[in-house]
Amino acid sequence: MKNIIIIAVLSTVIFSCGNSATEETAVEGRYGDTTWVANNSITTANLVDSLAGKDSVFAVVKGEIKAACQAKGCWMSMDAAGQDMIVKFKDYGFFVPMNSAGYAVTMQGWAYVDTLSVATQQEYAKDAEKSEEEIAAITEPKVKLSFTADGVIIE
């Protein structure tokens, strides 16, 4: 009898959560090209300092995902010293999970300041599931900190 119960306990450990996310399907993972070295990363605040007086900066940056595109996962945003930084993915070549907000992320790529047209901002607002009123309130181009990532590691 005892042996049967022990087998039942072990079976429970192995199979009870068989439908939970596996390593391949979890939010945590590598997306795009992640062959670079992640251990010399800088913070998003450091990135803002590095960019001062320059057109662009190539860096490995670590931070937290603030929001992700809710239509496809084709962009994400991060806080960088109090400003919103939009992160796009090189050559539109990969997407991140749409439920990746709040996760830590390390990424390599180019940071730069970009002017977003009204149409582009409205597209991002739609992707972020903003209300009709919020979308209609976008009427001016906006200068925004931007990042094009070769790849991202979500942890």
Next chain:
Amino acid sequence: MKYIIALFLLTLVFACNEGSNNQKADMYNASELASLMRDMVTFSDSARVSLLSGKSIESIPENLWGLKTAKGTRDEHEEDLFQSLTDPYLNALKGIERGDSQMYYYNKSIEACVGCHNNYCGGPLVVINKLPIRGTNDQ
């Protein structure tokens, strides 16, 4: 016996709790329209290579003609603006099919893609903007 049953239940609870920390990724599944547009890029890539090496575009994948009806991620295919923006692309395909000025109509097809993505989903522009064949006499 009671202890064994308690152990069984605790194991069940903790095993499931550990699994729930590992949230499943909510990844995008390409819509019919998004898949079609990937095929459009593949076609344009190979057409570009052909034209640049002095060859003709031999055929157009049949599914590209379904641009007006392929279901979009946000049902863009139901919008009048989207429908009007598909016309220049389909007209360019007809030009390529006629075969008299394929370079010209190839560039027109890419122009049509840019025109549409200036209105819908600008992300792919980074790929599309690499596709025009520049510095030709458009023939």
